[in-house]
Amino acid sequence: MKIAKYITLFLVVGFFGIVLTEQLPGAMVPTAEPHVSLFFGLFEISLLDDITHFLSGLLGIIAVIAGPKWMVKYLMIIGGYYFLDASFFVINGFATSQPIMENLALNFPHIVITALVAVALSKSVKNIELA
DSSP states (O other): OHHHHHHHHHHHHHHHHHHHHTTSTTSEEEOSSTTEEEETTTEEEEHHHHHHHHHHHHHHHHHHHHOHHHHHHHHHHHHHHHHHHHHHHHHHHHHTTOOHHHHHHHHHHHHHHHHHHHHHHHHHGGGOOOO
């Protein structure tokens, strides 16, 4: 169960880290679109992304406090969400002829989240009844 806790805490730090880092001067490059900026000029981040990252971190904290069953449930939900997000955008990149390396680089953070969650769940879920 330790791996689920470590990965949940890692994700919490990452999610809150993104939101907090965006507050640093120069971290966000404005775009012409309202409520959308480029994180260090690379990743497009909207207000919806900020809300998603903040809520993902907040739910992670709640899951850690609530215990192992809730951490596994949290990882299942977050892993599923970020898996779908990465899948949609990777497929969209291929469908719109986005260069492969650019496509994978832009989606890399969510691919990593999905992989970490898969590892945590594969090590943890067999040890817990979710009922």
